[in-house]
Amino acid sequence: MSQSHEHTLHFRPADGFRERAGEVVANPFLRQSFRGAMDFLMQKRAAQFPNPEELESLRSLGEQIRQYNLAKLPTLLEQLEANLTRNGIQVHWAETPEEANAIILGICHKHSAKLMVKGKSMVSEEIELNHAAEAAGIEALESDMGEYIVQLAHEKPSHIIMPAIHKTKEQIAKLFAENIPGVAYTDNVDALIQIGRQVLREKFEAADIGLSGVNFAVAETGTLCLVENEGNGRMCTTAPPVHIAITGIEKIVEKLEHVPPLYSLLTRSATGQNISTYFNMISGPRKPGEKDGPQEVHLVLLDNGRSQAYADEQLRKTLQCIRCGACMNHCPVYARIGGHAYGTTYPGPIGKIISPHLLGLEATAGLTTASSLCGACGEVCPVKIPIPELLIRLREESFSEPQANPVMRGQGAGHSPLISAIWRAWATVYASPALYRGVSWLGSRLRWLVPRRQGGWTRVRTPLQPAPKRLRDLLQDRN
Amino acid sequence: MTTPASPATAPRPRDVYFFATCVVDQFFPHAGLDAITLLEREGIRVHFPEEQTCCGQPAYTSGFADEARKVAAHQLALFPEDWPVVVPSGSCAGMIKHHYPTLFAADPVRKAAAERLSARVYELTQFLTEVLDFKPQDCGSNCTVVLHTSCSARREMGVHLTGKQLLAGLKNVHIAQQDHESECCGFGGTFAVKQPEISSAMVEDKVKSLKATGAERVVSADCGCLMNILGHAAWKDQQEGRKTPSLPGEHIASFLLRRTGGKAAGQENGQ
């Protein structure tokens, strides 16, 4: 995508969204491939939750854990910082992507780093770290197989859990053959994975810096928890001499015992696994006498708009997210258009409610309308984020008249005096029985005058036409 | 989720209010009349407050809460007696039941009124099964139908089983099973107009799934979905030069009425 090289702050994902979405839905091959992938993930998740009572009670527990920890967030961040520091992990704070990049690149420069291997981290995508590293002359190499594939293709992840879900094995085979020296075309998946393994093993061995995300940061013990299947996360956090972890400020739990329910909800909701292959709990750099592990461990805590969401009781629920991706797997819109069309780091339903805080409503207002509010996302969310309600709220923030002290950056960005006037007129008619009777009566009399073309509606539908008699007329006729 | 009233213990009401919804009033009046006829045939007096207009949902989901509140406030006053309010639409019933109390959160008097109203709002198929324990006697010949349940009925009202239960009680009716049954048809109110590309893709897939079952018709308890599904099916028929509808459909009330010996008010809506 051409947008991928522009800077976050200048790119407005809502611009051109309809065109991008339109291109995908017009492509039967992509449509079928997304649908197949999402069907597969939905079935896998369903198989993990055979008992509806257990699912509901576990989701309630997950919601309660997240809300409890968010309520204590400032205190927990300080507790986390104190315990990490005690454990020898250096803590850094960043309000913006620029600050986060500067901190990470500063650490790299201190170690004269040339090569950074990266475990999967959506926050590093959010700050466009690869871009910043490249500009600073540091090779930032993705090591999660999906991320590696996407990076090799100069693309961005289209799904937060399955980054290369938009690609077929044939496309990947071609990509490997064309870009990795000495590799012949093969579309055997095992062979392709072994090729990736070989290339990346050399990089793990040689890397100066390992970068990772964080799934849960435990305040009481000062522990960073990472969830993964491949082992690349462990490689990045163990093999290089320096490990830098980056996370949003919301991913904190007070107690270690809060982790098992969230972890179970995460893997079962995300990929339908009862558990991931690895759960990596890091509580410090290499200690004297230990023979491996990084000499230095850093944690970068990123705000980037999260404190804005935090400030509003309803919007705060956005921060409950544990990034499982179930909402996108179950979203009929995501299944039609895939992740790239959104143009945001986080696509799908969660992307639509988190991105406005990261990028402002100016850049994202249009995305909030890309939902039929069917509720499938809220129904599967493992921590019960009321995504449809939040979408309605964001529409309100976006379309209302700009206010003096807005709750959100870009409030009123989608405001149109004409549209607002139409809704006001609508409300005047529908709040007045006499006006409604008059207008609906006229509608039934003049039904033959309705236009043949009715905007987006008649694209694939016959025009809407009022019935010749309203229900109230039929009831009167009957008496 | 709603707590189903137990048919055995709940007293059978003598009177109910009927909130038709603006879509039924203006676009599917026969569905409304058939629903009223069904209820009356069960010995219930159905009251249709003349002043009713719309639940306010279109404005609410579009992000115009003030406008929605203005319209909703007007409906709040229309149901003074403590009778059930029956709505032939899961989505409008969901609006009143679940969103009115939130909509009036800042207005204690109206909030209390919204909560009282919320407690006695029923979606039609829910009312028929859970309150009336309606057992339809099928007088029709063999036929296969496919049921589309709206997302609001399914996820907001939690009444996705009641429509099926009613159809299952018709001995000569076979219920076909579509793929991706629980998936949205792509209507979503203003979504269909604001995101026509995505909405079109969704309704295309929905109509394909429904047709693939070979069912003779689609029935639904939500006219918004029917407007979308039948509108696309009819458009497709026009595009492909068919004179007879390839997927006729109607509101479940009309279907139930005809199957049980009643005289439905109109032709089924092939649009």
Add this chain to the structure above:
Amino acid sequence: MNARDRILSKLRAAAPSTVPAAPLVGDWFASHRPAEDAAAKVQRFRHFIELAHAEVHSVNRGNWVQKLWEVLAAKELRRLLLAPETEHGARAFEALTELGVECTAYHQPIEQGKAVMFRHIPASLTGARAAIAETGTLILWPDVHEPRLMSLVPPVHIVLLDANKIYNTFFEAISSEGWGNTQTHALPTNALLVSGPSKTADIQQTLAYGAHGPKELVVLLLEESAQ
């Protein structure tokens, strides 16, 4: 003010005045994950870790080294990384060396042996601290003798697990061992849960093993009754 203080002051100004009741995680597990007897736990552990593609052998104190040798022989592995300082490492070292297996110890910091570790070690043997029945999971606490990379870099990882140390759930392991209490039970620099060999489904949702970590995970399950 620096970024830290600005972030914290924004959050403090916005934090809710009341904190909801603390979640009762223990109650949930008590009502949804009843404790099982030892045999059921072994069975459940084995079922799930085998489902995740691990190879499990039932062994006893008398025969596990023999089984280890058989596993190595079957896979044609002639070199094994182990920790002679541990009881199990010492036994394996002694027996296998006699049988012609080259036993390598992890005695130097990794900086002095990265190439060997990454290129020349085909297999490793470590102990497991405990395991989890619910998900078929090994709990590893790497230490001075069995460092982190031993369970990650060699293509075949062999783990000796005492069947008496299987917990019902991850929650039970944390709470009964008191992991959350830093006064009494400091966590190691790196604690791990391992539930099978490394894998990925990143290419067209097709499962493939041996992504970056071990391609094979072998569990020698020490059961006193095993023959």
